[in-house]
Amino acid sequence: MKHLTRGGQLLSLAAKARWAWLPTRIRAYTHAIFIAFLLLALLVPTWRSGPFTWWPIWPVPARDGHTAALGALALLPGLIATGWLLHRIVERPRRPWRWGRVDIMLPLLGLTLLGLSSLEPALTWRTVAQGIGLGLTWLIYLFLVNERPAIVTPLALVVLTQGAVAVGQFLNQRDLGLRALGELDLDPRLPGTSILWARGTAWLRAYGLTGHPNNLGATLAILILWFLPHLEETRGWRRAGLIVSLSVGCLGLLASFSRASWVAFLVGLALWLRHASRRNGSPWALLLVFGGMLWLYRDLAAARFLSLNIPIEARSVYERLRDGYLALRLVADHPWRGVGLGNYLTVARSLQPDAFVVHNVPLLVAAELGLPGAAMWLWLTLIPLVRRLNVPFAWMAPWLAMHLIGLFDITLWPTTTVRSAIVFAIVIATYAGRLLPGECHADRL
Numbered sequence: 001m002k003h004l005t006r007g008g009q010l011l012s013l014a015a016k017a018r019w020a021w022l023p024t025r026i027r028a029y030t031h032a033i034f035i036a037f038l039l040l041a042l043l044v045p046t047w048r049s050g051p052f053t054w055w056p057i058w059p060v061p062a063r064d065g066h067t068a069a070l071g072a073l074a075l076l077p078g079l080i081a082t083g084w085l086l087h088r089i090v091e092r093p094r095r096p097w098r099w100g101r102v103d104i105m106l107p108l109l110g111l112t113l114l115g116l117s118s119l120e121p122a123l124t125w126r127t128v129a130q131g132i133g134l135g136l137t138w139l140i141y142l143f144l145v146n147e148r149p150a151i152v153t154p155l156a157l158v159v160l161t162q163g164a165v166a167v168g169q170f171l172n173q174r175d176l177g178l179r180a181l182g183e184l185d186l187d188p189r190l191p192g193t194s195i196l197w198a199r200g201t202a203w204l205r206a207y208g209l210t211g212h213p214n215n216l217g218a219t220l221a222i223l224i225l226w227f228l229p230h231l232e233e234t235r236g237w238r239r240a241g242l243i244v245s246l247s248v249g250c251l252g253l254l255a256s257f258s259r260a261s262w263v264a265f266l267v268g269l270a271l272w273l274r275h276a277s278r279r280n281g282s283p284w285a286l287l288l289v290f291g292g293m294l295w296l297y298r299d300l301a302a303a304r305f306l307s308l309n310i311p312i313e314a315r316s317v318y319e320r321l322r323d324g325y326l327a328l329r330l331v332a333d334h335p336w337r338g339v340g341l342g343n344y345l346t347v348a349r350s351l352q353p354d355a356f357v358v359h360n361v362p363l364l365v366a367a368e369l370g371l372p373g374a375a376m377w378l379w380l381t382l383i384p385l386v387r388r389l390n391v392p393f394a395w396m397a398p399w400l401a402m403h404l405i406g407l408f409d410i411t412l413w414p415t416t417t418v419r420s421a422i423v424f425a426i427v428i429a430t431y432a433g434r435l436l437p438g439e440c441h442a443d444r445l
Contacts, residue, residue, distance in 0.1 A: 023091045030083030031149045037076040038151060041418050042158045042219070043181065045211045047074060047132075050182020077139055084143065100145045100432030103387065107380035108428065112138070114369045114376065115341035115415070130342040133415035140425035145433035151426075152230055159223050160245040163252030166206035166216055170255035173204045181209055196257055197310050198303040206255035215419065217258025218411040220249045221265035222423055225398040226430065228272050228283060243285060250290040254297075259304050260408035265290075267404060268397035275394030320359050326351065327358040330367040331374075338370035342415060361406035361413050384431050398427050 044050045047070065056069035088094065099105050112134050119127045143149070165183075168176050175186035188195045188204040194213050195202040205213040208220075224246050234242055253265060273283050294301055307313055326348055330339055339347040344367055348355040358364050366374035381403050385396060402412050402424070414421040429435060 023087055026083055026087045033076055034080050034149055035154050039154050041422055043161055043209050045182045045209055047418055098145050103383045104432040107376045110376040114373050118340040126342040130415050133421045136421040137414040137425045140422055141429045144429035155223055156242055156245040159249035162208040163248035166208040166252030166255045170206040183209060196303050197312050198300045205257045208252060213256040214258045214409050215411045217253055217256035217261030218405050219423055220253040221261040222398050222402055224249050225268040225401050229395050246286055247289045250286050251293055254290055254293050257304055260405045264401035264404040268401035271397045272394045275392050323356055323358040326355055327363040327367045336370045338368045341368050344368050359409050361410050364410055402427050
């Protein structure tokens with residue numbers, strides 16, 4: 001009898017050993033899919049064109065009343081979630097689940113619940129677009145906090161690629177013909193193209209592989225600042241590669257001529273330089289690259305800040321002021337419930353036919369989610385700055401820059417674009433999950 005019992009135990013152990021590779025393999029595949037999606041989403045202008053429309057499988061409603069085809073690659077987030085769930089089921093011993101810092105996670109959860117409660121339970125453009133934004137934010141956030149995948153190299157590749165494409169567009173004053181990746185047709189002579197006016201002519205502002213120069217500038221500004229703590233702990237050729245990538249990213253940021261992104265980047269960099277100047281000179285090198293090209297095109301830069309009487313700039317200022325006042329009116333008319341997540345433009349244009357979405361995150365949140373949503377946004381914004389998360393204050397540069405950009409633009413608000421949701425989630429997860437170098441040496445991003 002004892003022999004039979006021992007034999008059964010041996011068989012059980014043999015069976016376990018036979019399948020011991022499964023959790024590791026599933027986790028590796030899931031991380032690979034996550035990295036692939038991260039690269040794709042940050043290097044494609046929109047999910048309505050380029051790789052996300054290849055091999056169409058699912059028509060979804062679009063804003064103009066037509067349908068947009070989602071391709072097979074749009075299933076990647078679902079594959080990430082499925083692989084992650086399978087790994088959590090078969091993993092032994094099972095690691096504890098992490099929600100991240102409560103004082104960051106709770107206001108994020110509050111904003112999400114308020115947003116979901118304002119959506120109609122139907123497959124409309126608004127529900128799909130806002131649901132994708134919220135879902136991706138939570139998927140990226142929780143995956144980073146719990147799995148801590150190796151995203152430093154992929155994000156460095158994103159910065160390098162976006163920066164290089166942006167510089168090429170600016171120097172050539174046209175698109176680079178990257179149609180397969182969804183690059184937009186760019187011609188400074190065509191209406192609707194984002195330009196600046198200097199030296200008596202129209203200059204194309206670089207788009208990179210994004211939908212607008214402001215999107216490019218915000219993405220590069222935040223990711224470059226996010227990399228600075230990693231330069232502290234990187235050595236050799238990896239460090240040299242990071243510096244090259246970030247330098248090209250700085251040039252791309254400059255070529256975007258995004259005022260809000262420039263200001264936020266320089267504020268964040270100044271904050272970091274105060275901390276890092278005694279340790280290494282890499283951030284100073286980035287400032288030298290940015291400042292050198294800024295000097296070469298100083299008259300173009302001045303046109304963005306000083307020549308506000310030029311029709312292009314005057315119209316931009318007028319529209320922002322007009323939309324700001326309109327947002328305040330919507331807050332006054334709908335103080336507690338708001339007009340609904342993603343419903344701002346529809347309601348605003350019922351009052352002002354030529355209105356645009358307000359270029360201010362707190363005003364947008366207050367208008368769409370009411371004063372409770374504004375309170376949640378304020379909580380989420382200020383708590384990390386007040387609590388400092390037990391890290392040097394200079395390491396808060398990406399967080400500070402992200403919310404500074406939010407005062408002038410909504411390019412990093414998670415329900416705006418897929419890219420916005422991903423960058424927002426990376427920044428939130430970095431602090432909520434204590435993923436900064438110096439806090440988590442053994443298992444960091």
